[in-house]
Amino acid sequence: MDLALTDDQRAFRQAAREWLDATVVPHRRDWDRAEQVDTSIIRGLGEMGFLGLTIPEEYGGIGGDYLTYAMAMEELGRADSSVRGIVSVSNGLVGKPILGFGTEEQKQQWLRPIATGEALGCFGLTEAETGSDAGSLSTRAVPDGSDYIITGEKMFITNGTWADVCVVFARTGGPGPKGVSAFLVPTDSPGFMRTEIKGKLGLRGQATAQLAFDGVRVPASALLGQEGQGFTIAMTTLDKGRVSVAAGCVGIVQGCLEAAREYAVQRTQFGRPLAKFQLVQEMIADISVDADAARLLTWRAADLIERHLPFGVEASKAKLFASEAAVRAANLAVQVFGGYGYIDDYPVQKYLRDARVMTLYEGTSQIQKLLIGRAETGVSAFL
Ligand SMILES: Cc1cc2nc3c(=O)[nH]c(=O)nc-3n(C[C@H](O)[C@H](O)[C@H](O)COP(=O)(O)OP(=O)(O)OC[C@H]3O[C@@H](n4cnc5c(N)ncnc54)[C@H](O)[C@@H]3O)c2cc1C
Structure with a gap:
């Protein structure tokens, strides 16, 4: 696995971050309070290529590689997990099974509208x-x-x-x-x-x-x-979906790291920045290590998918670790912010609330452990 990104991957990531910082980040608190993102964002997600990332060009997508997909999910997760969910589900949980199992007629009917954001799945x-x-x-x-x-x-x-x-x-x-x-x-x-x-x-x-x-x-x-093939379709789709959730969680951890770092440097107590206190540095160091570890597990799973190698267990490990890391990191980030972490003037409170579902959906942490345990022992805990 080559950890050096290509120029195209770096460029896509940079463009994604800039677009999300301009289009999503300034509104995420209002959308969270209103319990509704501005759905006009969906067309923008299509125009930026997010909704067609893994859909081939012949069906209106951009046919990106899986590492680029993981990086896009990371940037979306850092910006707003609600928006990341729109993309993960429509592109990943709907577009991908149509691509993998659909007839030519089904592909022609649904993939282009999904890739452009004209239709959502x-x-x-x-x-x-x-x-x-x-x-x-x-x-x-x-x-x-x-x-x-x-x-x-x-x-x-x-x-x-x-x-x-x-x-x-x-x-x-x-x-x-x-x-x-x-x-x-x-x-x-x-x-x-x-x-x-x-x-x-x-x-x-x-x-x-x-x-x-x-x-x-x-x-x-x-x-x-x-x-009779439905359950296989569901499980195959969710295996890949777990990499998408894991990548979104990496984005949460990264967002927590950036927010906590910045706050610790500018906030002073006892006449010095919080960053001068070793106990605060410890919290930031723990978040930083979680960001790297979660990202590496996620990229490994993405790399296996890209090379058409078995990836199910690695996807479970990435999803398990990254989702638990997102909860840990957001909790620590709130701690770094003190009382200001408890209100929504800063993003860490929302990161914590958004992170909590990540250990539940697309297979709970307990289910991931059973899948990993089955792979390690050869014994299934499922009936
Ligand atoms: C915000 C949100 C969005 C969602 N989006 C979708 C979606 O788009 N499509 C969709 O189909 N679903 C979706 N889900 C559903 C999600 O995938 C389920 O909530 C999840 O699979 C867990 O199922 P459950 O809630 O019924 O919990 P249960 O299965 O009842 O589990 C409850 C607890 O028991 C534990 N448990 C269950 N079985 C075992 C076992 N064998 N061994 C050990 N522990 C076990 C679980 O780990 C958990 O801690 C979403 C859920 C949420 C909250």
Whole structure:
């Protein structure tokens, strides 16, 4: 693995940071307070290439490499995790499975609009009764002539109220993962209902929704992959999604480092800058080491993806470490800021609230440990 970035990678990163510093950072506190980002940002994310990063040029994307994708996610995470979620889900959790498992017709229909920000995607796996145990989901898709009729509900769906298309995981067969299929469902289909979930601890600018399908009719051409392949599609997609979450967490840690460093140098107590106190330096040093360690684990996983090598365990390690590091770093950054860290005049309070979900979604920390433990021992803790 070569840690030296190419000129193109450095240039993309610089352009991404400058654009986010100008377009997102000045507004993130207001969006957080309003519990709604300005959705006109979505077109901007498309124009900047964020939404088409891993989509090939022939489908309207920029066909970037995976390390560039990880760096883009880091910059997005440093700027605002709510905005990062829009990109991670639409480009990553929806664009990528369409690219990997879709028919040519599905690719032509959805990839260009997703890459440009003309359309947004959401990923409907979790249900009220099935989170970590997603293979037991109960939404059903029943054949009816040449169509399927989908009935059920989904919970905690990122982009849910904004999306134009949803990858819906529904049961077409018997119990367990093998009975699950995936469908590309336009959200304006009759019977497709969505309700925004308010009052989240973090990611407050992000639309998170509860979805309900009341006999939603889709043609057989909406099936993504084969019948019974849905769980494999979900897990393959989430493996890559974990690298995206990990990279976003690196951005949180980096943002905490920059904020804490700057504050410690300019704030004085006892007649000297906070940075003069060794106990404050210790906190900043701990954040700095976490930033490097999380970034290296994330880049290793991204590098394996780029080279088409097995990466699932490395993605779990990166996601586990980086998400826990983001919580640790944001907590320490609040400590460096003292009382000012507790109010939202500075970004660290929001970093802490946003970081907290990272150890929960796309596989909790406990689930990552079970996946890593299974790889180490050859023994599965799952049924
Ligand atoms: C803001 C937000 C956005 C989200 N976006 C999406 C989305 O876009 N699409 C989507 O499909 N889902 C989404 N989710 C759902 C998310 O992926 C789930 O919340 C997550 O998978 C955990 O499921 P759960 O909440 O049902 O918790 P549970 O599975 O009930 O877990 C509760 C606790 O039990 C532990 N636990 C569970 N099983 C085991 C086990 N076998 N061994 C040890 N411990 C275990 C967990 O680690 C956790 O600590 C989102 C969630 C949030 C909060």
